[in-house]
Amino acid sequence: xxxxxxxxxxxxxxxxxxxxxxxxxxxxxxxxxxxxxxxxxxxxxxxxxxxxxxxxxxxxxxxxxxxxxxxxxxxxxxxxxxxxxxxxxxxxxxxxxxxxxxxxxxxxxxxxxxxxxxxxxxxxxxxxxxxxxxxxxxxxxxxxxxxxxxxxxxxxxxxxxxxxxxxxxxxxxxxxx
Amino acid sequence: xxxxxxxxxxxxxxxxxxxxxxxxxxxxxxxxxxxxxxxxxxxxxxxxxxxxxxxxxxxxxxxxxxxxxxxxxxxxxxxxxxxxxxxxxxxxxxxxxxxxxxxxxxxxxxxxxxxxxxxxxxxxxxxxxxxxxxxxxxxxxxxxxxxxxxxxxxxxxxxxxxxxxxxxxxxxxxxxxxxxxxxxxxxxxxxxxxxxxxxxxxxxxxxxxxxxxxxxxxxxxxxxxxxxxxxxxxxxxxxxxxxxxxxxxxxxxxxxxxxxxxxxxxxxxxxxxxxxxx
Ligand SMILES: Cc1ncc(C[n+]2csc(CCOP(=O)(O)OP(=O)(O)O)c2C)c(N)n1
Ligand code: SF4
Ligand SMILES: [Mg+2]
Numbered sequence: 001x002x003x004x005x006x007x008x009x010x011x012x013x014x015x016x017x018x019x020x021x022x023x024x025x026x027x028x029x030x031x032x033x034x035x036x037x038x039x040x041x042x043x044x045x046x047x048x049x050x051x052x053x054x055x056x057x058x059x060x061x062x063x064x065x066x067x068x069x070x071x072x073x074x075x076x077x078x079x080x081x082x083x084x085x086x087x088x089x090x091x092x093x094x095x096x097x098x099x100x101x102x103x104x105x106x107x108x109x110x111x112x113x114x115x116x117x118x119x120x121x122x123x124x125x126x127x128x129x130x131x132x133x134x135x136x137x138x139x140x141x142x143x144x145x146x147x148x149x150x151x152x153x154x155x156x157x158x159x160x161x162x163x164x165x166x167x168x169x170x171x172x173x174x175x176x177x
Numbered sequence: 178x179x180x181x182x183x184x185x186x187x188x189x190x191x192x193x194x195x196x197x198x199x200x201x202x203x204x205x206x207x208x209x210x211x212x213x214x215x216x217x218x219x220x221x222x223x224x225x226x227x228x229x230x231x232x233x234x235x236x237x238x239x240x241x242x243x244x245x246x247x248x249x250x251x252x253x254x255x256x257x258x259x260x261x262x263x264x265x266x267x268x269x270x271x272x273x274x275x276x277x278x279x280x281x282x283x284x285x286x287x288x289x290x291x292x293x294x295x296x297x298x299x300x301x302x303x304x305x306x307x308x309x310x311x312x313x314x315x316x317x318x319x320x321x322x323x324x325x326x327x328x329x330x331x332x333x334x335x336x337x338x339x340x341x342x343x344x345x346x347x348x349x350x351x352x353x354x355x356x357x358x359x360x361x362x363x364x365x366x367x368x369x370x371x372x373x374x375x376x377x378x379x380x381x382x383x384x385x386x387x388x389x390x391x392x393x394x395x396x397x398x399x400x401x402x403x404x405x406x407x408x409x410x411x412x413x414x415x416x417x418x419x420x421x422x423x424x425x426x427x428x429x430x431x432x433x434x435x436x437x438x439x440x441x442x443x444x445x446x447x448x449x450x451x452x453x454x455x
Contacts, residue, residue: 097203
């Protein structure tokens, strides 16, 4: 990213920062919910449970941001005009990495990646903003994301790594004869 | 065109229904649903003023997953159903959604004439170059050498259909290609397509992870088009024919007059009956 682009994406108002944080947390929760639901539909209840748990945490964080925004007039930003590095909200665990037979360790690794991206976003805002209150909030949120990464690490350690043949399906989606 | 509010009254989530999609985890159609609901929120449309009309296929299940009006119609017949709805209720925003099989095979002729008639519809084709729902047969956009189906073990040997070039030749008023791996970019294009009067054709590359797993590579091969939107059909045609089908963006915006039928009765029932008196 060039310095020009970085400057264009700099977040210097509390309202703009909280609008980003709220969307980040809402979209993270919505994404986890969608993945959890799809795993439940595809008879993978253990992984469904993990994603739905992540969704619950996401909703709690969104509520915290909403509370911080009480009394402020957050700007409306079209989805494609947020200052996300690659155009998409950073904490979205992308659906295209999902597999109906995935195992808990793989699911948690994807959640870990999403949390790390959220941390990088907040840390980036803290490093670039000119507004001390935005810096303070962004540092606080980045620290919270670091804590999530640590907790996820502990969670992952409780699960065995995925089996070598984790995607072996004795009755696979079949091409017709 | 339908009057659009300036600020969104509902969030994108409010346009999703409580039904859980049965799509395979990883399917691109999830992202299209998300883009569509974001676009509806951005357009600030009330749910009762929108209808999503589909045919049959995995992609065509999308109306059930939205909270607006919807009709999951017959295979290949989404466009005629939507056309009927729009001419009868021009006040509604009508979005048509479906797959490459639904839209270009069995529904292919309706596709040509929908472009030609230029009724104010937005057509989203979730193109995965395969019949996903019926377990992986070749569709009109399948590459000629795709040999993964037992029905075409040596590939189809047939040149793939070029939906956007066909749409241009047939008279579509707005032509764009998007990618399910870019949900916010797709939401933007859907928003523009709905706002543009006339028939808007939006091809969305939407991976079928089950029967076309190599489409995961689209993550690296799909890119933004290296041209800006043109209003010149000849230029658009030249560019579309030279493109490999993996460039995204709004490629053409036309200004043909849209088809709006006269809804005022031009004669009374009595007048009509009098014509049949023997
Ligand atoms: C009249 C009729 N012919 C054939 C079928 C079988 N059929 C159901 S869906 C489908 C193809 C769907 O492919 P596509 O539109 O590309 O959707 P996808 O599942 O790939 O999203 C076919 C041939 C049918 N339902 N009705
Ligand atoms: S079969 Fe393909 S198109 Fe259908 S839901 Fe699965 S991944 Fe999507
Ligand atoms: Mg298809």
